[in-house]
Amino acid sequence: MQTTAAPRRLTGIDAARGVALFGMMSTHILPLYAPGSTTATWTALVFSGRASGLFAVIAGIGLALLTGGRSPHRDRTLSADRTGIAVRALLIALTGLILGGVETNIAIILVHYGVLFLLALPFVGLRLRALAAWTVGWLVLAPVAAYLLRPVVTAGIDPPTLGGNPVFDHLLVPQTLAADIMLTGYYPALQWLGFILVGLVVGRLDLRRLPVQLGLLGGGVAAAIGAKLLSAQLLRAGGLDAILATPDGSRYPLQAMLDVGLAGIDQTGSWWWLAVSAPHSGSTLDLVHVSGAAAAVVAVCLLLTRRFPQALLPLSAPGAMTLTLYSLHVCVMSWADQLTPLPDPVQLFWLQLAAAVAIGILFQRVRSRGPLELIASGAANAARDGRIEARR
Numbered sequence: 001m002q003t004t005a006a007p008r009r010l011t012g013i014d015a016a017r018g019v020a021l022f023g024m025m026s027t028h029i030l031p032l033y034a035p036g037s038t039t040a041t042w043t044a045l046v047f048s049g050r051a052s053g054l055f056a057v058i059a060g061i062g063l064a065l066l067t068g069g070r071s072p073h074r075d076r077t078l079s080a081d082r083t084g085i086a087v088r089a090l091l092i093a094l095t096g097l098i099l100g101g102v103e104t105n106i107a108i109i110l111v112h113y114g115v116l117f118l119l120a121l122p123f124v125g126l127r128l129r130a131l132a133a134w135t136v137g138w139l140v141l142a143p144v145a146a147y148l149l150r151p152v153v154t155a156g157i158d159p160p161t162l163g164g165n166p167v168f169d170h171l172l173v174p175q176t177l178a179a180d181i182m183l184t185g186y187y188p189a190l191q192w193l194g195f196i197l198v199g200l201v202v203g204r205l206d207l208r209r210l211p212v213q214l215g216l217l218g219g220g221v222a223a224a225i226g227a228k229l230l231s232a233q234l235l236r237a238g239g240l241d242a243i244l245a246t247p248d249g250s251r252y253p254l255q256a257m258l259d260v261g262l263a264g265i266d267q268t269g270s271w272w273w274l275a276v277s278a279p280h281s282g283s284t285l286d287l288v289h290v291s292g293a294a295a296a297v298v299a300v301c302l303l304l305t306r307r308f309p310q311a312l313l314p315l316s317a318p319g320a321m322t323l324t325l326y327s328l329h330v331c332v333m334s335w336a337d338q339l340t341p342l343p344d345p346v347q348l349f350w351l352q353l354a355a356a357v358a359i360g361i362l363f364q365r366v367r368s369r370g371p372l373e374l375i376a377s378g379a380a381n382a383a384r385d386g387r388i389e390a391r392r
Contacts, residue, residue: 010065010207012302015312017058018319018360019297022353023051025329028106029349038256048261049279052109052187053195053290054297055322056116060199061207061298063117067124070206078125084384085124089117091376092323099327100165104334107263110326111166112187119189120196128204135197139291142191143274143284146183149190151268153179160184186263191282198291207302217299223292227285231277242272318360321370325356 024047032044040048067073067081096110123134154160157175161184170177182189205212243249246269257265263280267273277285305311318325329352336343363370369377 009309010302010305011309011312011316012305013058013061013065013207013298014316014319015301015305016054016294016298016315016319017322018312018315018317019301020051020054020058021318021322021325021356022315023047024055024109024326025352025356026349027051028329028333029345029352031345032260033256038253040256040259044260044279048259049286050290050293053192053287054294055109056113056192056195057199057202057291057294058298059113059116060120060196060201061203062199063120063124063196064200064203070204072125072127072204074125080384082121082124083386084380085117085121087383088376088380089114091379092117095323095327095372097166097168099330100167102330102334104165104330104337106165106330106333107186108165108330109187110323112181112185112189112192115181115189116193116196119193120200123197123200126200128201131197131204132201135194135201138197139194139287140284142194143282143287146188146190146282147267147271147274150183150266153183186280188282191287194287195291195294198294202295202298210303210306213299213302213306216295217303220292220295220297220299224289224296225292227277227289227292231275231285231289234272234275239272239275242270243267243276246270246273313361313364314357316360317364318356321360321363321373323376324370324372325359327372329356 026043027047030043031041032048033039034041063085064072066085067078072078073081091114093111093114096108096112096114099108099110123131126134157179159176160179162170162176162180166177166180170180202216205216207213240255244254246266248254248266249269252265254265258276258278261279261281262276265281267281273281274283275285276283277289279286279290301312301315305316310316332352336348368374
């Protein structure tokens with residue numbers, strides 16, 4: 001699930017991707033609320049919304065590295081890059097559709113991930129300044145657009161959401177599928193494209209330079225903390241009372257959910273919904289917080305691997321083959337959820353984490369990529385090279 005063409009692989013990026021993988025696994029396996037209460041667990045407080053957002057930001061970094069890093073490719077090379085990315089996106093989405101047929105409670109990200117790759121195609125040729133301007137605009141305006149469009153979509157499309165993971169049968173209801181992927185589903189692409197754009201901006205920087213890494217760390221921490229503080233101030237100034245008075249705000253234990261996630265909540269009835277920074281709320285403050293946290297994680301991983309690229313091997317090795325390991329995790333969870341009695345979640349998490357680390361290190365030692373990575377990269381590279389050859 002990585003896309004990088006750097007002369008020497010940045011293992012810090014792989015390590016950050018490993019953090020995202022394990023963070024997502026933890027939210028799938030471990031409880032997000034303390035037993036018998038509405039108190040968020042440490043898993044929810046640390047990883048809910050942030051792990052999947054980190055995954056998307058790193059996808060943007062990978063796209064930037066693939067298309068030239070600090071010096072974006074131009075003309076025929078860029079056109080070939082876009083062809084390869086499109087093929088990769090379709091294969092990732094296809095994998096997501098296949099996994100969607102597996103019986104699981106996990107909100108599988110892969111179809112949305114593939115769509116985000118396609119949506120990013122117009123942006124991969126932009127230079128840093130233009131890309132930064134688009135990113136800021138998208139983070140600010142996309143949540144407003146989503147707030148305005150959701151009532152229109154939910155009124156005009158029946159049903160407006162899939163109610164589960166996308167599967168092949170949903171191709172027969174394209175309006176509902178498109179609405180779910182873009183606006184009403186678990187990972188609404190309209191807002192989540194902001195994460196990809198943030199990653200593209202980060203990937204256009206010279207990530208090997210110490211000042212850049214320190215700047216990412218400082219800027220990321222400031223953005224993450226600042227977004228949370230601003231949200232808390234706005235909610236205290238009347239925002240919380242306003243959203244608690246909305247239909248879904250009064251129907252659910254909203255104050256507890258603000259720490260865990262607002263996926264599935266109908267955020268209509270008050271503009272104050274845009275003041276929250278809760279996981280999976282899709283507000284500007286949520287996007288800025290998650291993007292800042294992601295930038296900080298990437299910076300820490302880059303700093304720790306500056307002199308010793310293998311310093312974070314238990315993270316970077318599995319992080320180099322996340323498409324395979326994520327898919328395997330979904331299948332294992334489907335099997336585990338059917339056992340009687342259910343496995344202990346803590347033991348199940350650590351067993352899967354240990355297995356992912358062992359598999360990742362094994363593949364690295366034999367100098368091989370994961371099987372799904374080989375298929376996706378091979379097809380994408382063939383399409384890219386074929387496009388270049390056809391133009392000669």
